[in-house]
Ligand code: FES
């Protein structure tokens with residue numbers, strides 16, 4: 001299956017991002033047939049060997065450039081859909097149908113990306129080096145605590161997508177009644193702090209959330225935190241007085257400059273909450289919230305096409321933009337991201 005991505009502009013991604021790990025698919029979506037994905041404008045074919053190991057190759061056969069993601073899985077690799085050239089999981093050419101056995105094969109290979117699987121997601125490192133750790137956020141959840149996993153795609157630049165998820169200020173406007181009730185606001189303090197992998201924001205004094213789901217299902221809260229781990233993992237973590245912890249994580253992977261893959265997980269600790277129940281209760285809510293955000297981000301992305309290169313006008317309420325934007329533009333955390341406290345009306 002080939003993913004259809006309209007490439008309008010090819011955006012210059014900072015080269016250091018190729019050495020980072022990105023979520024590219026839910027594990028259960030990759031079965032018998034190869035899958036086409038795009039990471040930072042690089043088309044990639046994902047597939048599994050017959051023993052279940054996932055691998056990733058550049059989605060282009062060196063013969064006549066047919067997409068390998070439309071090909072066939074062949075035991076230990078993939079066969080091109082056009083003339084059947086066969087490549088192994090490392091991208092080495094192994095066979096050409098019709099070529100007599102005593103003839104040498106050309107010295108060509110397909111570039112391979114590194115692949116790992118963890119907690120229901122397939123992760124990929126574009127430069128092909130199987131080194132370094134997955135984002136800490138993905139590794140921190142205890143095994144078995146995942147209740148929900150879903151993937152979608154937003155029409156948005158990765159920076160706008162991350163900002164949307166971590167920004168509480170739009171919730172009154174875009175999700176009135178669901179996340180927060182429109183109109184009613186109360187004073188709170190947001191503490192921003194850099195971490196080794198990114199940053200976190202602790203919200204203090206934030207009132208019990210006024211949205212429908214929160215009113216129905218929450219017990220008294222101890223804390224609410226927003227976390228970010230480079231390159232694209234964002235999380236809202238709720239801790240409760242009764243010891244329960246709920247973490248909603250979104251792992252963002254840039255496909256192109258205006259398409260971002262989103263992998264959403266919900267982890268629950270120390271609380272009876274079977275997956276079927278969480279799914280039944282939370283899914284309609286999350287889907288609605290997602291549709292509202294996706295619609296606004298698409299409007300924003302379209303407008304940015306009409307005004308290319310414009311800069312944003314931010315205030316102290318836009319707590320996370322500077323960090324995320326600087327990181328994606330330069331490949332490193334901003335040097336001036338000091339710890340700070342910001343008064344907000346939530
Ligand atoms: S294009 Fe791939 S085998 Fe010919």
Ligand SMILES: [Fe+2]
Nearest residue numbers: 164171174293
């Ligand atoms: Fe939102």
